[in-house]
């Protein structure tokens with residue numbers, strides 16, 4: 001299943017809906033890289049609330065998304081990491097640098113606003 | 125009682141199936157949601173190693189019903205190229221091809237036990253275990269329902 005990417009003002013929001021295969025993760029990476037350029041986005045929010053496993057491959061792909069976006073002037077924030085997934089990542093010793101993280105979508109957008117100094121569609 | 129489950133591993137879809145089966149067995153054995161996630165994450169790494177390094181293989185999930193503890197055993201088998209230096213492969217950062225070499229050492233940290241048997245040219249078998257201690261109350265309840 002492919003991940004829907006919504007445009008909201010200066011930001012892109014990708015909400016992962018279910019467990020992803022490796023090829024779906026790579027497709028998300030490529031789709032986001034394309035859209036950041038097409039829409040001149042300043043930030044990306046990736047919602048992983050529905051993701052039940054973040055292993056080394058997923059972590060690396062998310063890092064690549066963030067590093068690629070950064071080269072094009074956009075910040076990436078990961079929201080919705082489930083508590084059990086967070087424990088697994090710590091025990092695994094996986095890192096997500098240079099991704100920003102936030103609790104939920106609202107906090108994620110707030111974090112992007114702070115780090116990009118951008119305004120969203122409501123002009124806030 | 126659940127018996128062993130066999131998941132053939134050929135493509136990345138199968139990795140998702142193996143993860144889900146591991147999670148289901150963990151839940152059946154009374155593991156916490158967090159422990160089930162640790163197991164699913166380790167299965168994901170080991171299944172990917174089969175697809176990436178050995179092309180295909182299988183994962184077998186087996187429950188262990190002890191009196192004082194329950195266990196979940198994951199055996200991942202393939203007839204791929206094998207690992208020349210298993211001890212080195214267990215270290216962080218010993219990755220070949222595209223990997224960073226995080227999979228095996230990460231899976232070891234997620235599980236209670238991880239053992240690799242490998243022969244060059246013949247294949248690799250990774251055996252991983254996770255245990256859950258059963259307390260006195262749980263055993264008492266079981267004895268009561270048995271005697272009924």
Ligand SMILES: Nc1ncnc2c1ncn2[C@@H]1O[C@H](COP(=O)(O)OP(=O)(O)OP(=O)(O)O)[C@@H](O)[C@H]1O
Nearest residue numbers: 173177178206213219220223224225226227228248
């Ligand atoms: N099933 C296997 N068959 C053959 N070689 C394997 C197998 N599993 C692991 N290896 C070897 O052991 C090395 C270490 O495995 P590990 O999973 O730690 O790292 P990786 O797969 O290279 O990278 P990563 O998992 O971080 O993407 C691999 O690079 C590979 O050479």
Ligand SMILES: [Mg+2]
Nearest residue numbers: 173223227228
């Ligand atoms: Mg690996």
